Amino acid sequence: MRFLILLAVIIGLSFIAQFFTPWWTFAIVAFVSGALLSEKAFQAFAAGFLGIFLLWSAQAWWLTIGNEGILAAKMGELLGGVPGAAMPWVTGLLGGLLGGLGGWTGNQAMKAID
Amino acid sequence: MIQRIKFFLLALVLLGAIWALNKHHPFGSSLPRLGFLLSPSHGFWKQAERQTPQTAKSIRLPKLKSGAEVLFDERLTPHVFANNQKDAAYVQGYVTASLRLWQMDLATRAASGRLSEILGEQTLEYDRIQRRKGMVTAAENELSAMKENPEEWAVMEAYADGVNAYIQSLTPVDYPLEFKLLNYSPEPWTPLKSALMSKRMAETLCSRNSDIPATNTLRVLGRESYDFLFPEYNPKQSPIIPESVPFDFQPIAPGTSAQPEPAMIGQLWRQPMMPTPPPFLGSNNWAVSGAKTASGNPILCNDPHLDLSLPSIWFEIQIHTPEVNAYGVSLPGLPGIIIGFNKDIAWGVTNVGHDVLDWYAIKWLDEQKSRYLLDDQPQKVTEVIEEIRVAGRKNPVLDTVKYTVWGPVVYDEPSSPYYDLAMRWLAHDKPTGNAFHQVGTFLRLMKARNYDDYSEALNGFDTPAQNFVFASREGDIALKVNGKLPVRQPGQGRFVQDGSFSGNLWRQFIPRDQIPQVRNPERGFVSSANQHSTSPAYPYYYLGDFDDYRGRVLNRLLEGMNRIEAKDMMALQFNSYSILAEESMPVFLGLLEGVSMSAAEKEGLQLLRAWDFNYKKTDKAPLLHRALLDSAYALTFDEFFDRPDSLAMLTPELWRFIDLLANHPDHAIFDLEQTPEKENAAAIAQKAYKAAVKAWYADLKSGKTDWGKFNGADISHLLRLPAFSRLDLYTDGHNNSLNAIRQGHGPSWRMIVELGPTVKAYGVYPGGQSGNPGSPFYDNMVNQWAEGKYNVLNFMSSPSDKLPKLLSTWKFKS
Numbered sequence: 001m002r003f004l005i006l007l008a009v010i011i012g013l014s015f016i017a018q019f020f021t022p023w024w025t026f027a028i029v030a031f032v033s034g035a036l037l038s039e040k041a042f043q044a045f046a047a048g049f050l051g052i053f054l055l056w057s058a059q060a061w062w063l064t065i066g067n068e069g070i071l072a073a074k075m076g077e078l079l080g081g082v083p084g085a086a087m088p089w090v091t092g093l094l095g096g097l098l099g100g101l102g103g104w105t106g107n108q109a110m111k112a113i114d
Numbered sequence: 115m116i117q118r119i120k121f122f123l124l125a126l127v128l129l130g131a132i133w134a135l136n137k138h139h140p141f142g143s144s145l146p147r148l149g150f151l152l153s154p155s156h157g158f159w160k161q162a163e164r165q166t167p168q169t170a171k172s173i174r175l176p177k178l179k180s181g182a183e184v185l186f187d188e189r190l191t192p193h194v195f196a197n198n199q200k201d202a203a204y205v206q207g208y209v210t211a212s213l214r215l216w217q218m219d220l221a222t223r224a225a226s227g228r229l230s231e232i233l234g235e236q237t238l239e240y241d242r243i244q245r246r247k248g249m250v251t252a253a254e255n256e257l258s259a260m261k262e263n264p265e266e267w268a269v270m271e272a273y274a275d276g277v278n279a280y281i282q283s284l285t286p287v288d289y290p291l292e293f294k295l296l297n298y299s300p301e302p303w304t305p306l307k308s309a310l311m312s313k314r315m316a317e318t319l320c321s322r323n324s325d326i327p328a329t330n331t332l333r334v335l336g337r338e339s340y341d342f343l344f345p346e347y348n349p350k351q352s353p354i355i356p357e358s359v360p361f362d363f364q365p366i367a368p369g370t371s372a373q374p375e376p377a378m379i380g381q382l383w384r385q386p387m388m389p390t391p392p393p394f395l396g397s398n399n400w401a402v403s404g405a406k407t408a409s410g411n412p413i414l415c416n417d418p419h420l421d422l423s424l425p426s427i428w429f430e431i432q433i434h435t436p437e438v439n440a441y442g443v444s445l446p447g448l449p450g451i452i453i454g455f456n457k458d459i460a461w462g463v464t465n466v467g468h469d470v471l472d473w474y475a476i477k478w479l480d481e482q483k484s485r486y487l488l489d490d491q492p493q494k495v496t497e498v499i500e501e502i503r504v505a506g507r508k509n510p511v512l513d514t515v516k517y518t519v520w521g522p523v524v525y526d527e528p529s530s531p532y533y534d535l536a537m538r539w540l541a542h543d544k545p546t547g548n549a550f551h552q553v554g555t556f557l558r559l560m561k562a563r564n565y566d567d568y569s570e571a572l573n574g575f576d577t578p579a580q581n582f583v584f585a586s587r588e589g590d591i592a593l594k595v596n597g598k599l600p601v602r603q604p605g606q607g608r609f610v611q612d613g614s615f616s617g618n619l620w621r622q623f624i625p626r627d628q629i630p631q632v633r634n635p636e637r638g639f640v641s642s643a644n645q646h647s648t649s650p651a652y653p654y655y656y657l658g659d660f661d662d663y664r665g666r667v668l669n670r671l672l673e674g675m676n677r678i679e680a681k682d683m684m685a686l687q688f689n690s691y692s693i694l695a696e697e698s699m700p701v702f703l704g705l706l707e708g709v710s711m712s713a714a715e716k717e718g719l720q721l722l723r724a725w726d727f728n729y730k731k732t733d734k735a736p737l738l739h740r741a742l743l744d745s746a747y748a749l750t751f752d753e754f755f756d757r758p759d760s761l762a763m764l765t766p767e768l769w770r771f772i773d774l775l776a777n778h779p780d781h782a783i784f785d786l787e788q789t790p791e792k793e794n795a796a797a798i799a800q801k802a803y804k805a806a807v808k809a810w811y812a813d814l815k816s817g818k819t820d821w822g823k824f825n826g827a828d829i830s831h832l833l834r835l836p837a838f839s840r841l842d843l844y845t846d847g848h849n850n851s852l853n854a855i856r857q858g859h860g861p862s863w864r865m866i867v868e869l870g871p872t873v874k875a876y877g878v879y880p881g882g883q884s885g886n887p888g889s890p891f892y893d894n895m896v897n898q899w900a901e902g903k904y905n906v907l908n909f910m911s912s913p914s915d916k917l918p919k920l921l922s923t924w925k926f927k928s
Contacts, residue, residue: 027128059159070162091159094148098135101128104124
């Protein structure tokens with residue numbers, strides 16, 4: 001339950017924040033959520049990772065479907081031969097790793113204060 | 115304690131990762147800002163446009179005088195409906211920027227030598243040459259002339275305001291993709307940038323010159339051999355102005371005492387050559403009178419050949435105001451339409467090859483190169499310090515450019531303390547004596563109704579000189595070799611001239627009423643394909659870079675055509691017949707007569723014998739012919755290539771080469787330097803043929819089994835990113851045929867306009883209206899172009915006209 005709340009908070013706040021803040025704000029969101037809401041380090045990491053992975057790859061999917069994959073294919077080629085269809089996953093993975101790291105660091109921050 | 119260390123380390127990793135992913139070129143790598151770029155709300159995904167663009171948009175433009183409307187048709191061509199000329203330019207600026215902003219930024223940076231600010235060291239030398247060529251000075255001079263014409267200036271300002279209104283509507287997440295990849299922001303647009311676009315075209319079209327290699331070649335060969343190998347006029351040429359047109363006027367005197375012989379210079383020029391535009395650039399245009407068409411209406415056609423690029427050099431647009439209703443292609447960055455039509459007339463351009471760039475040897479009086487000699491008097495140079503900012507460097511690179519009475523000293527060689535070369539280029543001059551200028555010319559053509567309007571409009575156009583073709587609904591067809599052209603002493607400008615003698619200055623220009631022109635000729639058509647403007651009977655001496663084959667094939671084919679329809683004109687623009695092949699093949703076959711050959715060589719010969727001299731994509735013979743021609747040329751002119759002294763040399767023209775093979779087979783030029791025997795044309799042809807068959811087999815082995823695979827047209831992205839380019843397109847053509855596709859060059863816009871009670875117009879260009887690689891309209895016309903197919907152009911008379919598909923409507927309010 002706690003995990004789902006954490007996940008929802010991270011996804012919700014990151015979704016809203018992205019429209020008027022720099023691209024890395026989601027890492028701060030995951031950090032603060034991880035610090036205030038998580039119980040265990042792994043839980044914080046997993047919520048941060050999954051939350052941003054889902055958010056970013058879903059948005060990327062939505063955009064690439066409307067675009068019929070034109071740009072994903074070109075950017076994949078430009079970034080060293082990533083297939084266009086994999087670009088949303090790559091996008092999600094990068095965001096997810098940073099989100100997970102943010103959550104985990106947040107969790108550790110609380111433990112460091114305790 | 116351990117907890118704190120753990121947190122500290124994690125925090126460090128987190129911040130480090132954000133920092134690295136937020137940095138352009140982190141740790142000296144070539145990586146972009148990956149985090150920003152991949153973020154779906156910030157980076158490249160923002161440019162993944164939907165297949166169907168948003169339909170309606172309402173835009174407030176504060177400087178608009180009254181409302182305007184833009185309708186985008188099925189190919190994203192904007193149809194601008196405005197209430198006056200100024201508003202139309204304002205909206206044109208806005209709409210063009212909305213689809214082509216990054217290209218406009220890059221082109222003006224390339225023109226003014228500011229690429230290194232964004233691309234770093236790799237473009238530093240390029241930027242330095244651009245500064246030394248005085249590109250910004252040239253643009254400022256043009257601008258100062260435009261300021262003197264209130265109408266033109268208002269349009270230039272309105273266009274810039276429109277571009278800026280669009281830029282101001284953007285936040286960094288909306289910037290075109292390339293800004294994100296290169297990590298920089300668009301700058302405000304200015305009329306100077308529009309003038310730079312115009313100088314960019316001048317650079318492409320009228321900066322070719324061969325003074326330096328010609329001088330070297332003359333020194334090496336001596337006058338007699340030089341004149342023999344480099345005749346100035348091909349007797350088989352079919353000039354633009356038919357020979358039946360009389361030149362019944364009194365020419366003015368050059369007013370110079372130029373010495374055509376560079377005898378006093380007495381030295382070889384070892385400087386590297388300034389990069390010049392590739393020789394494959396050229397264009398075709400023609401108009402046929404109603405007497406030669408099926409409908410009885412005149413038809414006008416134009417296909418300008420340029421470097422093919424994505425985003426495309428052209429942008430289609432229709433501009434409608436109460437006074438104007440014109441359709442055609444514009445250059446992003448310049449207001450108005452360059453090639454187009456209205457309901458009464460159509461016009462088009464090809465380049466005039468006249469040489470308007472000369473080199474002058476400066477005699478320095480001191481090693482600091484601050485004073486030089488002119489008519490025995492010392493002169494001081496004007497020094498301009500150019501500051502080139504380079505991405506990745508703290509301090510700008512400074513370069514001092516010295517301006518002489520001739521123009522800027524482009525090269526100053528430390529190894530040559532007393533001689534350097536200054537450049538005299540017509541595009542530097544402030545246009546004077548005209549009531550209006552380049553932009554004014556196109557504004558007038560857009561609203562022209564007849565021949566007189568066309569003729570009047572051309573009076574404002576100086577440079578780069580163009581062959582303006584014209585046709586009107588009233589039935590007139592015409593062509594003017596239009597621009598400002600220096601009156602030269604015969605021979606002046608072929609070689610480097612003495613810069614210490616003011617008699618070498620150009621002092622006069624051909625009066626506008628004496629430029630070569632033709633109206634309604636007997637033969638029923640006017641045409642140009644970059645060949646010589648006139649026969650040698652024209653009273654003025656001119657030199658330059660002229661095409662020898664396309665003009666001949668064009669005039670020959672048009673001569674034989676009657677009851678012409680638009681589809682015949684389409685076939686003509688796509689025609690790949692080559693007179694070079696037609697004339698060279700029998701000569702080679704004759705020289706190879708009776709020579710014993712291997713089976714492969716015999717097979718090749720059969721292929722060549724059966725060839726119809728077309729460069730169709732499925733043809734195989736052109737591969738072998740190309741190899742034969744290249745190999746024979748290299749063997750014949752072995753004196754010119756791979757010289758131990760690495761001098762830049764001029765090489766003879768292809769028509770002259772074929773002429774030598776056919777008519778001077780025993781000339782010494784055929785003798786190979788490296789062999790003791792004395793070779794003649796037949797020996798060269800045999801040697802070349804054996805080498806050609808080997809090269810041909812190598813082509814076949816590497817998968818280049820036909821002409822289309824060998825010639826593969828490349829349309830490269832302006833940053834040469836293959837992912838954003840369309841490469842190896844399978845299509846017909848050769849640079850010596852009308853469909854002049856040669857690798858990265860070719861027809862950049864094909865247009866056919868039939869005037870009459872209603873205008874019927876067709877067009878296509880190898881690209882798409884959007885400059886965004888993420889848009890379906892980025893390259894949607896490329897395949898059509900490669901197949902020689904056309905779009906019907908939607909020429910609307912009011913916003914309520916029905917379009918095949920209305921993609922979107924933008925309403926502008928003040």
